[in-house]
Amino acid sequence: MIKQDSSVRFQEMHFSGDTLRTSLRITSQLLWVVGLLLALSGLYLLLNFSEGRPFFSGYSILMPGVLALSTAALLLVAGVIGCMAASQTSVFLQGLITVSPQFVYLLVVAMCLQGTASALAYYYSDKIDSELSVLSEVFYNYSGSSQDPLVRAVDSTQEELQCCGVQGYRDWLSTPWFNRSGPLMFPQSCCNSSHFYCTSSSEEPWEPYVQGCQERLEEALGFVLSLITWSLLPLIPVEILGVAIMAHMMTNNQLLLDYTVLEQ
Template sequence: LMGLLVALSGFYLLLFYGKSSLFFTHRYIILPAVFALASAAVLVVVGCLGSLLSFRDSIFLQGLFVFLLVLVFTLESTASALAFFHSKKLDSELASLSGMFQQYTGSSQSHISWAVDGAQEELQCCGVQDYKDWMGTPWFNRTGGLSVPCSCCNSTFLSCNGTLDQP
């Protein structure tokens, strides 16, 4: 059961990376998800082996069981350490987002605009820090300095058009 839970978290991280891969310059950010998926696979094997051990008394299977438990511990420790270490690097990765805001066109044909809109909708945010990140961008200047992308809009506010006087 725990193996399935760890696998789901690994798949979620990979899915999130797939949606926001344009924001990150290095692929190392997916390493915790890969280690989580590997440990999930080993956990499922350990669970099956543990069930088998309850019916058979084999020294070899007991040794294999302990080895796989140590392997799971190592994989999960590595995933945790990588997640912690890379969370520090995430700040520097996100600092490069200002360049993406400068290239935002609002067109659904632009990969950058699609990624920015998708991230803002998924994370329910506007900009990296707040909506002020849009000020001074070509998009903001084209709208006369009164608008942010509609992806900044609160999803519960049905008639939002991106003007700054709306939530």
């Protein structure tokens, strides 16, 4: 009677173990999803900084992106460990007990890194204007030479963001380069894609982009910083769920191991 009761309890816990492994596998995949979001956000911030480096006053705005990428790497590794643990059977219970602390430690470190990244991203979201304080100077010193890295940065920004000038296309009217250009033309990167050239003459067909590049840059940077800031919200419940499932799974599997020893 006792043996039969033990067998029933063993089967019930085995079923619970299957449910926990499935839950852990799904949680690990959610960690990958959140990690992918963080990786894309961090890469986008770093790429924007790399392309527009002359526009920034320093490197400090890079920190949220670096921390987001570091968190994404930890979540990727934690997801792999979680999937490994989810595939464990009663034969590999000792392996589960070995990888579980690593899984928990990685999630704790990832939580600390992402908390710091979110705090910094929130802080710099209100400092974008000061980070772009040298933008006006860069545009004013535009030489038009394709060999000049400042010129390449200005042209690529105006083409990709479809903007012209700092606050608007009229900013070019007061630059030395504009006054030196014979027909008083705006840079080609300023022109709407439907026009091959654009000038300030009302007698010529012209249509430069209306919106200024500072506003566009602030919108792009503000968006990616917001992603890094608010990505902490979905990360917290996923990590807590992962730790809870792993802890329950370790306890459940230890009981299964004890029953196996008794049967022998």
